[in-house]
Amino acid sequence: MVPWLSPDDPFPPLERALGASSGAPGLLAASADLLPSRLIDAYRHGIFPWYSDGQPVLWWSPDPRMILRPDEFKVSPSLKKTLKRVLRDPAWEIRVDDDFAAVMRACANAPRRGQRGTWITSDVIDAYSSLHRIGDAHSIETWFAGQRVGGLYGVSLGTMFFGESMFASVTDASKIALSALVAHLRRNGVTLIDCQQNTAHLASLGGREIGRKPFIAHVRANVCAHAIPWRFDKSVLADWLGHGQGHTETPAVPTL
Structure with a gap:
């Protein structure tokens, strides 16, 4: 019961x-x-x-729990090429918390294979927007030519990030946002992203399952740490790629 x-x-x-x-x-x-x-x-x-x-x-x-360690994030050759193009072209932007509720609405409306409807209802948007207003939830947004074309949102407590949902209206836009998030988290010593449940898409990006006990131990050790800053732009990708990160060559993953 x-x-x-x-x-x-x-x-x-x-x-x-x-x-x-x-x-x-x-x-x-x-x-x-x-x-x-x-x-x-x-x-x-x-x-x-x-x-x-x-x-x-x-x-x-x-149990088990799907997680992504930032230092295990897989960047395919095609995604690495895309990230370099994003860095070169000023039409591409990464914005943080530009419009948190709009990102949630976009995630709610994104089609999901094998799913009908969404759990991201107006009540859920209101609840997470309340967390956003007090600094505990954030959106990372991919913009092109002045239009939001992808992004993700999640909850950040201490040095723990809990990913919630992503969306993309153009190819790879959510992966660009996730790459920027990974680079930012690595810079600030965050070593684990909670992805909740296993999906093939997350596994293709380096996600894997761990048991509940080690996951909870990590959460308890990190949620009470000092909060990390939440201001960055696409230059975080330049620092990350320039220091030899994001170099893992894996077979190209399907585009979104």
Whole structure:
């Protein structure tokens, strides 16, 4: 039985999440509220919300957990070529927190293979926008010729980044934003990005699974660290590529 949380109830121990043999592995609890305070408490414990419109808020702690280590990020030859073009052409920009809610709306409207609808409802946008206003959630945006063409958003606590969603309206635009994020996180000593659940796309970029216990240990050790700065532009890519990073040659991954 999945416990129902009243507003003041703490999350149950993570070990009580449903197991692999259940129909919903990793499901930990359900609630009616998606308050900013509840969200922050969830992320500090390695828990995230994911549910469909019309459902209660469902809270998850899967085992294993998909993660991406910035120093394991895979840059294909084609993506490296694209990043160099982005650096040369002033029409390309990386903006941070230009319009957080707009990025969330774009992610909500992005088509997902095998998925119908989105969990990024207006209530979810409002909740994460509240985190953004207090400096705990950020958007990294790819712009071309004055138009936002891709980006991502996530939650940042201490030296821990929890990725939420990405979108692209032109080829590789979300990968450009992710590359800038990886470069920024490496510069600031962040060693792990939470990707929540396994997808082939994330695996192609270097994502992999780790067990819940080491993931939670990493979260607890990093969420209380001093917050990192959240101001950068595409020059972070120049520093990263110029110091021999992003050089991993892997087979070209499918374009978005």
